[in-house]
Each structure stands twice: as C-alpha cells, then as structure tokens.
Amino acid sequence: MKPRSKRMMLVGGGVVLLVAAVALVLSAFQQNMVFFHTPSDVMEGKAPRGKTFRIGGLVESGSLQREADGFTVRFAITDTAQTIPVSYKGTLPDLFKEGKGAVVQGSLGPDGQFRATEVLAKHDENYMPPEAAHALEQAQKTADTVSQ
Amino acid sequence: MASGSIDQDNRMNPSPRGPSVLRFAAPQNFYPLAGRLAPWFAVTAAVLTLIGLWLAFFVAPVDATQGNVYRVIFIHVPAAWMSMFIYLVMAFWSAVGLVMNTRLSFVMSQALAPTGAMFCFVALWTGALWGRPTWGAYWVWDARLTSQLLLLFLYFGFIALTRAIEDPRRGDRAGAIIALVGAVNVPVIYFSVKWWNTLHQGASVSLTKAPSMASTMLMGMLVLAFASWAYTLAVTLWRVRPMILERERHTEWVGAVLDREGGRK
Numbered sequence: 001m002k003p004r005s006k007r008m009m010l011v012g013g014g015v016v017l018l019v020a021a022v023a024l025v026l027s028a029f030q031q032n033m034v035f036f037h038t039p040s041d042v043m044e045g046k047a048p049r050g051k052t053f054r055i056g057g058l059v060e061s062g063s064l065q066r067e068a069d070g071f072t073v074r075f076a077i078t079d080t081a082q083t084i085p086v087s088y089k090g091t092l093p094d095l096f097k098e099g100k101g102a103v104v105q106g107s108l109g110p111d112g113q114f115r116a117t118e119v120l121a122k123h124d125e126n127y128m129p130p131e132a133a134h135a136l137e138q139a140q141k142t143a144d145t146v147s148q
Numbered sequence: 149m150a151s152g153s154i155d156q157d158n159r160m161n162p163s164p165r166g167p168s169v170l171r172f173a174a175p176q177n178f179y180p181l182a183g184r185l186a187p188w189f190a191v192t193a194a195v196l197t198l199i200g201l202w203l204a205f206f207v208a209p210v211d212a213t214q215g216n217v218y219r220v221i222f223i224h225v226p227a228a229w230m231s232m233f234i235y236l237v238m239a240f241w242s243a244v245g246l247v248m249n250t251r252l253s254f255v256m257s258q259a260l261a262p263t264g265a266m267f268c269f270v271a272l273w274t275g276a277l278w279g280r281p282t283w284g285a286y287w288v289w290d291a292r293l294t295s296q297l298l299l300l301f302l303y304f305g306f307i308a309l310t311r312a313i314e315d316p317r318r319g320d321r322a323g324a325i326i327a328l329v330g331a332v333n334v335p336v337i338y339f340s341v342k343w344w345n346t347l348h349q350g351a352s353v354s355l356t357k358a359p360s361m362a363s364t365m366l367m368g369m370l371v372l373a374f375a376s377w378a379y380t381l382a383v384t385l386w387r388v389r390p391m392i393l394e395r396e397r398h399t400e401w402v403g404a405v406l407d408r409e410g411g412r413k
Contacts, residue, residue, distance in 0.1 A: 008247045015243075015328055022332045026343075034345045035290035056345055093284030095213060103347055120283045123214065125352040127221070127361035133212030 036103045039082035047108070055084060055114060056103040056122060064098050077104060077114070084108075088116040095121035175252055175392045176401040182385040182392075189382035196375035203368035211365075220278040221365075225353075226373040228271035230380060231299060232334045234264030238306070239331035242324030254320035255395060257327055258310050259388040263380050265303035272296060283347060291340035292348035295333055302330035316395065 026033065036056030037047040047053050055077050063076040063085075073092065076083045086104050096102055101122030106115045128136075172178045204222035211218035238257040245253030275293070276286040287293065306326045313319035341350045353359045359366050396402045 004247060004249075007249075011243055011246050011328070015331075018329060019332055022336070026336070030344075033291050033343075035288065035347050036345050038345070056347075093282070095282050096284075097213075100213075118285075120285055120288065120347060122347055123282050123349050125349045125360050127211050127214075127218060127352060127365055129209030129362055130212045131209075132362060 038079045039077055039084045040079055042084060042108065043082045050107070052105060052107050052117070054103050054105045055086075056101070057084075059096065059098050059100060059102050061098045077102065084114050085112070086114045086116050088119050090119070092119055093121040095123060097121075100124075173250055173252055175255075175396050176399075178252055179389055179392050179405070182389050186382050186385035189378045189385065193375050193378035193382055196371055196378060200368055200372035200375050203364065203371060208365045208368050209362060214282055217278060217281050220274050222368050222372055224271055224274040224278065225369055226376045227267045227274065228296070229373055230376045231264055231268035231271050231296075231303075232337055234260050234267065234380060235299060235302070235327070235334055236331060238264065239327045242327040245320060246324050246328075251395065252392070254324060255388055255391050256384070258307075258320075258323060259384045259391055260380070261303055261307050261310075262387070263383055265300065265307065267376065267380075268296065268300045268303055272300060288347050290346040290348055291344045292337065292346045295337040295340055298333055299330070299337060302326065302333060306330070 036054035039055060039057050041047055042055060047055075057077040057079040060076040060078045060083055063074075065074045066072070067074070072087060072089050074085065074087050075098075076085050078084075086106075088104065088106075096119065101124060103120045103122050104114065104116040105118040105120075108114050172181055200222065204219060208219070208222075210216055238260050241253045241257035241260075244250060245257070272293075275296075279288075280286045306323050309326060310319045310323035313322055340346055341348055352361045353366065353369070361369075393402050393405065
C-alpha cells in the first residue's frame with residue numbers, strides 16, 4: 001500500500017472511531033443532555049424526584065394568576081397532553097406570555113405543585129413583523145369560528 | 149504593496165507542472181495569489197457589510213414578539229455559522245495535510261483559527277446580550293450553548309498548542325489532531341436543538357425547509373453571512389502570507405521576495 005493511502009486510512013479510521021465513541025457517549029448521557037423535562041415526562045415519573053429540575057412547555061392560556069401580594073404568580077405549564085401547576089415568586093421575563101413557551105426551574109412538591117425558583121421564556125424560531133403576526137391571529141380566529 | 153511585481157515574475161516563470169489549480173498548493177505560487185486576492189475580498193466584505201447593516205437596521209421590520217432586540221440575529225447568526233464552518237474547513241485542511249503531507253495545508257488551518265475564534269466569541273457574546281431580555285438569563289447550560297462554548301475552547305486549544313510547540317512539523321500534527329477530533333463537536337452544536345430539549349430555539353433557516361422568518365429579515369442575515377465569508381477570506385489570506393514567508397525563509401524564492409520588498413521601503 002502506498003504510504004499516502006495508508007495515512008488516509010489511518011486518519012479516516014480514526015475519525016470514524018471517534019464519531020462512534022462520541023455518539024455512544026452522547027446517547028448514554030441522553031437524560032443529562034436535556035435542558036428541561038416535559039410535563040408528560042414528569043407524570044410518567046421520568047423526572048428526578050426530590051431534586052431541582054426544569055420543566056418546559058407552553059404556559060396554558062388563561063392559567064396565569066397574580067396573588068394579592070403582587071409578587072407571587074401561579075400558572076400552568078402544559079405540553080397539551082399533561083399539565084403541571086406552577087407557583088413562582090419574582091419577576092417574569094418580558095417574553096413570558098400565556099400560550100407561549102417557558103422553562104421553569106424548581107422542584108415538585110408532594111401536592112403536585114411545582115415551586116419555581118427561576119422562570120425563563122423560550123422563544124420559537126419564527127420571526128415575523130407585527131402585521132404578519134396579526135394576520136396569522138386573524139386566520140386562526142376565523143378557522144376556530146368555522147370549526148365551531 | 150509589492151505584490152504586483154511578484155505576480156509578474158510568476159507569470160514569466162510558470163510552474164513546470166502546468167496550469168492546474170493544484171500548482172497553487174506550492175507556497176511560492178500561493179503567496180502572490182493570496183496577496184492579489186485579499187484586497188478584493190476585503191472590498192467585497194466592506195460593501196456587503198454596509199448593505200447588510202442597512203437592510204438589518206433600516207429595511208427589516210420589527211419582530212412581532214421580541215421587538216427590536218431580535219436585530220441581534222443579524223450579527224449573531226452569521227457569526228455562529230462562520231464559527232462552525234471555519235472549524236470544519238480547518239479540520240479539512242488538517243486532514244489534507246496529514247494525508248498528503250502538503251506544506252501549505254497546515255498553514256491554512258492555522259491562519260483560519262483566530263478568525264474562527266473571533267466569530268465564536270461574537271456569537272456567544274451577542275447571544276448572551278439577546279438572552280437576557282428575551283429568555284431572562286444571560287447564560288444557561290443547555291446543549292446548544294454548552295457545545296458552542298466547547299467550540300471556543302477548542303479554538304483556544306488549537307491556537308495555543310500550535311504556537312507552543314517549537315518544531316513546526318510537530319506543532320502542525322498536534323494541531324491537526326485537535327482540529328479533527330474537535331470537528332465532531334460541530335454537528336453536535338448544529339443538531340443539538342433537534343436532538344435534545346434546549347432553551348435555544350430551533351433553526352429558522354435550514355436547507356431542508358422553508359425559512360421561518362420574514363424575507364427582508366432573511367435577506368439582511370444572508371447578506372451579512374456572505375460579508376463574513378469575504379471578511380474571513382481576506383484576513384486569512386493576509387495572515388497566511390507572513391506565515392508562508394516564515395516557514396519558507398530558508399528557500400531561494402523567499403530570499404528574492406524579501407530582497408525586493410525590503411528594497412522598496
């Protein structure tokens with residue numbers, strides 16, 4: 001074999017082995033690589049118990065309530081299959097809205113309430129001018145009315 | 149610049165191996181070519197940057213949910229693309245150098261590294277500035293952000309290692325191995341938002357689906373992406389020239405170049 005093809009085999013083989021190793025490591029750490037768990041994961045008991053973890057999903061429409069102290073907020077995080085009630089003391093990020101994505105960090109109480117210590121808004125990959133967003137909203141409303 | 153006279157010498161003494169593109173793999177042919185191309189890429193980069201920034205700040209509409217903060221993407225996304233792409237190009241040149249034993253390949257990958265590190269830093273920094281008002285945090289340890297930070301450390305490691313080893317041949321090899329090993333991280337960065345739950349949103353622009361952003365926004369971003377390509381080419385070609393001279397300083401052609409350029413001053 002020519003030395004050049006031998007070196008090519010060595011470099012190529014090395015890279016292939018490395019990719020395989022990394023793929024195995026990443027799939028082994030699959031659970032730790034996730035930034036948040038979905039409400040369905042939590043209901044199935046896949047989320048860590050008695051430890052701090054994060055739940056991600058949509059803020060359920062109509063669930064956001066402010067307590068009388070003006071500081072505590074209650075809302076529900078849903079992945080449309082399962083819903084988890086959350087309570088949080090503090091300021092919410094600007095993009096936090098009902099019907100939009102959010103990630104909350106905290107722990108699950110024995111009563112099934114999630115006590116959040118941090119709330120992050122999750123933005124989606126859609127970028128559009130306000131007119132387009134308005135048009136989409138109108139179209140959605142029309143569709144809803146028609147289906148009713 | 150003295151490159152004009154060198155170009156002419158070159159045209160008068162074409163490489164005996166013929167007119168193939170491969171003759172530019174020889175440092176004495178690539179040196180004048182780099183000097184001749186770099187200004188063109190620099191001008192292209194400047195023009196595209198001006199057009200891109202104009203599109204980004206005056207033409208593109210405000211985003212419906214984020215307001216004006218979203219305009220960070222015009223810098224953030226091209227920088228992040230470049231930081232990943234440059235690392236892949238470095239890995240490619242490293243593999244070519246290891247397999248073919250070509251002198252220029254390692255120099256190319258080392259000339260690219262500082263620009264890649266710069267883009268990587270810019271992507272992380274602008275991302276943090278955007279994250280605070282939108283997510284509510286400068287930094288989170290999700291898979292996308294963490295793997296991009298790892299990319300920055302790989303760049304630093306590559307630069308430090310290739311400069312720390314005195315013997316250029318050993319330094320080249322050590323750097324090439326970091327470049328090849330680290331290249332595995334690039335697809336992890338790119339697909340992290342698909343493979344795992346991350347706070348970072350998914351790709352708005354990809355080859356497999358229609359872009360999920362308004363077309364004037366997309367235009368600005370693409371123009372700035374091309375500007376960063378041209379910028380990268382220009383600075384890399386300029387950076388590679390003194391590196392070639394240093395590597396080849398014992399050869400006759402470098403002596404001739406130095407005599408000529410020294411005589412000009």
